[in-house]
Structure formats: C-alpha cells, structure tokens
Amino acid sequence: MTRIADTFTQLQARGEVGLIPFITAGDPDLETTFALVHEMARQGADIIELGVPFSDPMADGPTLQRAAERALQHGTSLSHVFELVRRLRQSLPIPILLFGYYNPIWRYGGERFAADARQAGVDGVLCVDLPPEEAEELKRETDRHDLDMIFLLAPTSSLDRAQKVLARARGFIYYVAVTGVTGVRAALPADLSAMVRRIRAISPVPVGVGFGISSAEHAVQVAGVADAAIVGSAISQVIEQSLGRPDLVPRVGALIAELKTALRSVATPHDTGTTIVSLRS
Amino acid sequence: MTRIADTFTQLQARGEVGLIPFITAGDPDLETTFALVHEMARQGADIIELGVPFSDPMADGPTLQRAAERALQHGTSLSHVFELVRRLRQSLPIPILLFGYYNPIWRYGGERFAADARQAGVDGVLCVDLPPEEAEELKRETDRHDLDMIFLLAPTSSLDRAQKVLARARGFIYYVAVTGVTGVRAALPADLSAMVRRIRAISPVPVGVGFGISSAEHAVQVAGVADAAIVGSAISQVIEQSLGRPDLVPRVGALIAELKTALRSVATPHDTGTTIVSLRS
Amino acid sequence: MSKLPDKYGHFGLYGGRYVAETLMPALLELEEVYSQCRRDSTFKRELRALQREYIGRPTPLTFAARLTERLGGAKVYLKREDLCHTGAHKINNTIGQALLAKRMGKERLIAETGAGQHGVATATVAALLGFSCEVFMGREDTVRQAPNVFRMRLLGATLREVVSGSQTLKDAMNEALRDWITHVAHTFYVIGTVAGPHPYPMLVRDFQSVIGRETKKQIVQYEGRLPDYLIACVGGGSNAMGLFAPFLPETAVHMVAVEAGGLGAGRNAASMANGYAGVLHGSKTYVLQDETGQISATHSLAPGLDYPGVGPELSYWNDQQRIRCVTVQDAQAVEGMRLLAETEGIIPALESAHAVAHAATLVPQLPATAIVVINVSGRGDKDLQSVANFLGENAL
C-alpha cells in the first residue's frame, strides 16, 4: 500500500476530508518552497501537490502560469525538484505528489524519472496532458517503482470514459471541478456535487476535487461529496501577493489552517448507493 | 491669303528664317502677356504663338506645365485669351497663332470658337492632341472662318503619314524636332536637318521647327533647313526666372533679339530637289 | 466581340485618337499588330495558357448564400476577380498587352497607376516576360497605396513618383504619356483601363471580356439561364466592360455601372453622372471638367476610381441607355466592404465595394427569382490602411 492510499484510509477512519494544497516548486525559490511545504503540513495539509514548472502550461490559468514563470526564471528543473523532495523527506511524513506536464518528464526519461522520483521520496505523479491512452509507457515505470499515477476525470467525461479511466486508477482520482483551466473562481458549477457523487459511486479509489476551489466556502461545498479538496491557484495568489514579504510563509499557513478548519467542520460523504447510468444528469 | 501665309511669303522674299516665340497666355498674368507680345514683336518675332493653358498638358515638359499652372491659378480661359487678342490686334500687325489642347476648345464649342477667334483677330490654331484624323469637325469651322489649322509632323512620322498630313496643311507645318515633350535640351537630334529637308521637299507649305530649340545655336542649326524656328520653353524659363522682377519684359525681349540676330545670320534654305522615298534615313 | 468601335476607333460620338502626332504611328502600328494577333491562333493559345496557368482562370462564380439571405431579394452571385494573380482583374489586360509588346519587339513597359493594382499587374508581367518596367504613380497615391509601391519594387519595376497636378491617377497618366512620347520607339505603354486613344479601349475590353465569357458559361451552368442584372464599378471601366461586353447582345440582361460618388457634390469621380463630353488622354468621352474645359480634381476613397474620365465605350452605351449608371459614396462603399466581409468572408477592393454597396440597395427590391451578378473586381488588402483611417481605427 502506498503512502497516498494510506493517507486516505486514515482520513476515512477519522471521518475527515483531506486537504491537498498545490504549490509550484521553485516559486519564488526552492528554499521558500521547502519552508512552505513544512508549514502547510503543520497547518493540516494531508498530501502535498508539488508543481513541476513547465514553459507551456496549457491547462493553467494566469495565476499558475505566472507561478511557473517565476520558478523557471531561475531554472527550476526536475532534478531540482527531486533534490527538494529528498530534503523534505528527511522530516516530512505526508505524501508528496508531483503535478506537471509530460514533456519535462519525457525528456528526463520515463524510467529514470520513476527511479529518481521514488528514490527521492515522491509518492505519486500526475501529468495534466497524459490521458490513460498515452500513459502506458510511463505507467509501466511508475508501477514498477510503486509510484501512484493519478488520472483525472472532468465534467466532460462520459460514463464510459470514466469507467475506462477508473480501471487504471491508483491512489485517488482527480476530478476537475470546472470545465476550464486552473484559477480562482467566484462560484463552483451547480452540478458539481451530483457529478462527484456519481463518480464516487463507481470509483475503486478515493476522489479528490480540484480546479477552482478558491475559498473555505468552496472547500466546504466539495467536502460534502469528495474525499479530498485540492487547492492551487488560491494559494499561489497568496504567494504572489506576498512576494518579497517576510510573512509569506505564515500567510500561506494561515490559509491552509482556514481551509483545514472548514473541511473538518463537514462530515465525510457517504456512499449514495445509486446505480450510475450516466455521469451527466 | 491669310496673314500667316503672307508672313512666310514676306520672309522668303527677304531671304529670312522666321522666329515664332511661344508664351502661355496669362503667365504670369494677362497684362504681362500683353506687354510681352508687343515686346517680342518689337524685337523681331514674326508670328506669335499664344498658349491657351490647359490643366493636363500631356505633350509638355515641366517648364510649360508650370507656365500653364501659373496661368490657370487666376483662371485664364479661352474667353480671356480672345479678349487679350482683341486688345493686341488694335496695334499688332503680325499673326497670332493659338496653341493648346483640344478640350477647352471643344467645351467652348468648335463653331463658336472659330467665330470668336476670327472676330478677335486670331490667325491660326494648333491643337497638340488633334491629329488630322480627329480634326475634321473643327477644321470645317476654322476653314469657314479662314483660320489656319496648323498640323504637326514628328520624327516618328512615316512618309505615308507625312503625305496624308501635308495634304491637309494650311499656313505652315509644325515639325516636332525631338521625339519627346516640350522643354529645353542641351542638343538637338543629329538627324534633325535631314528630316526637315525631306519634309520641306514635299511640303506645299512652309515648315516651322519647334520643341527643344533652346538657344541661339539651336536656332542657327534649324535656320539652315527650315522656314521658321519656334521657341517656347526657353522663353518661359526666362519668364519664370524673372517672376516678380520689374525687368521681366525686357529680359524676354533681349532673348528674342538674340535669337532673331542669330537667325538673320543664316541664309534661307534652298530646295534640295531630292526625291523623298522615306522620311527616316 | 462587339462590332464597335469603327475603324477610326469611334464608339458613336466617343473614342478616337486624340494624341500628339509623335504617338500616331505607334498607335497605328499597335492597331495593326493587334488585329493580326486577335486572329492568330498561336497568340490566342499563348494568352489562354497564361490565363489558366498563371492568372488562375477561370475565376469562380460564387453563390453568395448569406449575402442573398441578408439582403432578402434576388439571388446574388459574385464573379471572383479578386482571386486573380496580383489580386484584381487588371492582370487580364496586362498579360494581353505584354504579349503584344513582345510581338512588337519592345523592351520596356510603362504604365500609369492609381490604386497600384495596374502598376503591380504591369510590373508582374514585365517580370514574367522579361521586360524592364517603369510605373508612374501620383505621390498622393504612393502614400495611400504604399504596400503596392513596395510590391512593384520587389518585382523589379522602377517607380516614378508624379508630383505634378493633383498628384493622382490623371497626372500619372499625363506623365506616362509624356514618357511614351519620349521613348516611343522601344517602349510599350500598357494602359490600365478601357480609356486612352484607339485601339486601347478596344483591346483592353477584349482582354477583359474573359470575365463576361466565363460568367455567362458559369451562370448558365448553375442556373440554366442568364442573369437579370450585372453590377460593376467603373473607374475607367475595364472590369465593367469586361463583364458587360459578352452580354451586350442579350437585351434582357440589365447592366449597372457604379461610379464613385466620393464625398458628394463637387468631390466625386462620377464622370458619366456629373461630367460632360470632352477629350482627355486621347479619347472623347464623359469627363469631369469645369465650364472652360479644364479637367476637375476628383475624389474617391477608392484610388482606382479616382479618375475624371471613363472609357468611351461606356459613354456610348450610357447614352444608348444600354447600361444604367449610378453612384455610390465613400461611406456606402466602406459599408459594402464590411457587408461582403461579414456575410461571405470576402474582403473586396474599395472599388468593387462600390458595386456591392449598390447591390445592397438594388437586390432587396427584386423578386427572389431574379439573379444578380456582382463583379468583385479585386481584393481589399491594398485598402486596409485607408479603410482603417476612414473608420478612425488606429488598430491597423
């Protein structure tokens, strides 16, 4: 059993919804990322999603584009990320998931990537632009090194497609809350809960929900139906607004604490038991 | 016999080559033109060629284009030109030839034009853009009012064409010295004399040569073969250079005197008696 | 081909050869050579091959479905001269004249240009057939049609900027005629429209008639019958005569010539609507002029229409009421351009946009069974800057 699966088991046992914060490695520099990860863990993060910056992040909104640009300005590469994870692992017990685009991994080499990731202490990997159809080559390697490859489902996915993706799922399934790119939003889609419920009903693994979760209210909304809430742009926004300020790390910490408190206030969702014939109502 | 034919008869009798200066009526104003015509006659001009300004003088070089523009700036029209000629006629014995483009005449009306021209004291008319083929309508009117319609021949004219044009000639034939537009030139074409000799040999009327005669030397060159030398741009250049100066009129007079002296120094050409088979050698 | 003009180049009262004597021999020679060539199968084959393999003929006749729907009247078809190589019908003519120049052993082509389209088309055939080339263009036009100036230069032509007179097309034509008078022995003057002295109005019409011949064949193929209306803009009249000529014997086909109404009274280029018979640039025809016979300054946003004369044959058919002449102003033309762009994805030249604008008022008055053909004489790329200026957009 991987550290990620383990985490979800513990969360379920505690009747809690997980909090998975995302930050871009190297934004604004690797030392700050190191400090941020520790702070987020301290404030209640259950899994850390660490963004590997890419020059052409086609699924990201402006906030995460800028975060990646800041990280790339001083050349943050996969090797740097592994080095960071290795250092974090010396004291960090919670799972670390790498989140990014396929090209840097492909260029690094799939086998070498999986080996080095595992060795550094990475627990899972999520490639935004690597749907199951194209993932086999890399998945063979991540499976071999016991890394969870996390797949996504989206509001546009059909039931058929969901079943196909879920059949390959490991760790958890990442449900994309909005039809769109990453970024903070005023409101989540009206049918989000229904969609997540249906997926959860047929998913062999827990379901995390991300993209657009921008506030404690959103987190609460998601918590009613999902196993974890993934928060990205909202955190990067705080980082951006705090650039050059001595309290950058505690400000992010405060946001995590607020989100975690909100999530703890909600009861874990229970299986609906419905038979799902279509994902879309 | 018209005043133009008469003038050539007298010139021949005196063994003299005629001088036909051209100025644009109304350049720079009609009063100056009045003074200039008298001055040119006094200095030995045999026939006065009076330009009727036209907005689009397509056979003229820059000097005469500017002369026409100056005349048009204060709206010099055919009616003004007739009025000028009427005044000149009160004291001027030598022939006056109007030189211009067809449109102002056509717009004035051919019949009305011929009548008014005759009545004002005009002796002939030359339309640069009215070859014999298109001239019949106007020529009917000018013939009726006993005005000489002057036709042109050019270096490009074939013998055939020359004969056709000469058949319609009245007053004199205007030989265009250069393949080109009006304007002063450093030198005249090498074959000018040969061409004029050939035309003169078959012409029922005297031959005047114009276009590009810019100096006393040119006049002398032409005088050896032609019945008259026509000088335009060289005079307009003096006018242009003297604009606003009190001695504009005498300066033009001096040029006419110089040209006339040069012409008087040359013996009239005698018939060569050659049989002409081709105009071009 | 029509029986007009007569052997003197007259279309009734109009046409003829009003030029300096120096040019007469060249015109007579051209007439002679042309009359040989039009009967010469080698010449005709060569011309047809270039039309097909170089210009890209036949150009399509496009059914304008969305324009038809928008206007809610007759069915509208577009003759697509905008698809000709270099972007306008002008090249139909320059190819023909350049072949004549080759026959005559000339080495040098000259041309006047307003919009720059005829200049580009002449520079193009000069490059294609190995002539040297000089193009006369009014300074004002070199500014408003700057891209065409650069195109001519790239094609190896020399641009002669004309600073005399109003510095537009009429003055460019004066300068070209002056150059021709001077270099007539080895120079061929490629006139860009059905104007100028005989035989130009005739031969340009003949070379452009390919537009009408194709249209006739195409519309019969699509609709099984001839159209009810033909609409073309008129600068000198070459695209109009090119479209109209083959339909002249078909008396049921109405023909509408759209002149440039510019900014309205006193600031336009509508020679037939507002001019008088006169003589300009070698032929008798309708000319915009004052009461003393001086040629008027003209205005049109479309530089190819900004000319105070019109081809003599158009004057003739206008008097005969075989063609009907209407005017369209600058602002309407710009709207016509937008209309065609937005409904059909075709940005017409400002010149052609005059024809579109007239169609926009005519078509809604016609029954759905009627068929209208608009000649899209060229594409609008050359006009983008002027239209942007006109619209007050600085976005270009």
Add this chain to the structure above:
Amino acid sequence: MSKLPDKYGHFGLYGGRYVAETLMPALLELEEVYSQCRRDSTFKRELRALQREYIGRPTPLTFAARLTERLGGAKVYLKREDLCHTGAHKINNTIGQALLAKRMGKERLIAETGAGQHGVATATVAALLGFSCEVFMGREDTVRQAPNVFRMRLLGATLREVVSGSQTLKDAMNEALRDWITHVAHTFYVIGTVAGPHPYPMLVRDFQSVIGRETKKQIVQYEGRLPDYLIACVGGGSNAMGLFAPFLPETAVHMVAVEAGGLGAGRNAASMANGYAGVLHGSKTYVLQDETGQISATHSLAPGLDYPGVGPELSYWNDQQRIRCVTVQDAQAVEGMRLLAETEGIIPALESAHAVAHAATLVPQLPATAIVVINVSGRGDKDLQSVANFLGENAL
C-alpha cells in the same frame, strides 16, 4: 489516403493525444464525426463545391520559365497556393474543419494564428458559414502582421491578443487550448496545421492533400510523368504534408521539407533539424527544447514558421528518411522572395520563400531533365512591411 496514423493517432513513435482530460471527449467525438464525414458523399460534395467555387481550386501549376532559365538546372514548376482565396493554403483546411464544426452543431470557432493567415482563413470561413469566431494571436505577431489583424476584424472576428510567454504562435496556441478547455461544449477549435492532438494531424493533412492530388494530375498532364523533387516549407507542416501525402507511395519522388533557419544557431525554428522528440500541444513530435524539457524560444522572419514544433507525421517520415529536411535562414528567404518576384512576377509569402531559396541551391545541381515542384504556399502581401524593415528600406 495513407494508412497512417493508427487508431490511436500514432505515426510510429509520434502523434497521439496528449491533452487535458477535459478535452478527450471532444477529440474522440471529432474523430468519430470525421470518420463518418470522410465516407459521406454529401460532405465530400459540399467540400468539393466550396473548393471550386469559393477557394478557387484547382490552383494552377505554373511552369517557371524564367526561374528555370536563371537557375540553369532542372525544370521548375510552382504550385500556386498563393492564388487561394485569402492568399494561402490555410483555407483548404479551415473550410474542411468548419464543415465538420457545422456537422457537430458548434456555434463558435476559435483558432490560433502566427502569420495571421490561418486566423484570416478561419475568420473567413466563420463569416461564410455563420459562426462566431475568436482568434488568438501573440502580441508580437499582431505587430508584425498588422494588416491581417485588420482583415480578421473586418471579417467580424474578435482578436484575442496573447501577452503570455514569448507572445508568438506557440503562446497563441496555448491560449487557444485554454479557451477550448473552457468552452469545449459549443466551441470548435480550428487548428491551423498538421499538429495538435489526434485527429487533427490526420484531418488537416487530408484536407490539405488536395494540393498534392492536383499537382500530381497537373504535372502528369504537362510532363507525362511525376516530378523528381517536391519542395515545401515547414512551419507545422500542413502545406508540406498536403503536397507530399499523395506522393508518398511514389518512391522515386524526393521530398524536401525546408525549415526556418532564422538567424542561425540558437535563433531559429528548425524543429526537425535542431529539436528532440517531445510533447507539445497535444502530440509527440520533434520539438525545440532545452535539456530539461522546457520549450525554446524560436525565431524566424516568417511568422508562419516561427513555431518550436512540427506535425508528428513529418517527424515520422523524417526518421524514415522518406523526406529530407533542410534549413534556410532569414536572409536567404528574403533573397528567395526577390528571386521569384523578379523572375516570375510572383511575390511569395516569406514562408514559401524558404522553399524557393532552397530550390535556388538545389536546382542548379540537377540535370535539365529533372523536374522540381515548389509549393508556393502563400502570397507575400502580408510580409511587405517586415521585408522592408529587414532590408532597411523605409520606402514602404
């Protein structure tokens, strides 16, 4: 049509569908609709009618007599995509995709553009068929291709200026993908070249293959045999694949893909010559990237070539050595433009000028019996300002 790609959209190692999960259903639906349409005779008839009556196909294959003479080697023919409506081959593809979009009931088209040609071609078909349209264009490109920006606006499209990244084509494509992810339900993404996720490389190739099919027929008609060389420039590779595809089974026909050498090492856009296999914009292919997998900034004077990737099928045939890949730098391309302008009266797009420039070095080495076809993928009007700047002329 070629048997490639396989059912996953793979050309050997390359191709595929590397996109966000949100887009996968749309890609699968598009694949399905396309596979129906390519067998549907109504669709094919509609497409053929638009090719003929709207685009102006077939485009000529022009024998370049004076270029052939100047280069002194093989006979050179030019495939005249510059004569297509809107001025480049791009519209062959946008018409096809717009018809698919209609089938799928979409209301809105989006597109990325570099040179502006694909943007104009998309805005054009949007106007023609009644879609709303938004075009993404890097800010740098909006400046160097300003006339195309105005054309798109006249056509009723909304321009979305992209200020992220290097502000060129690659970033425009990122933004278009982001828009698509967001509005995938009612929006059709019209990709402009044989790149992107499956089925785009396949369907764009198929829509562009009309170039090669016509060329094949035409050259056999003129010469009685197939050509020895085909030369095409490569940005994403659509004009190249369009020309090459129908000749792939003809093993005696050499194919040369000309990439943008820009200003030389480190400042170019030659993905096959200088890149490594990678994943960009949805497919695996040769990509210009650094050793950590970040995409490189590129440079080419030709904005349509200024892209760090290349269609996956080209990568495949390049590895197979079925096509040969060469590079041409900015200055040579400008010379190529001049050469074609001066010898044939055709001003090619800067992109196409790369192919001409390569021909200028290849053709003299070939025997007079050899036949070379250059794909003139577009006309150069859009590039006049950049070339004037490049040449340091302020005359434009």
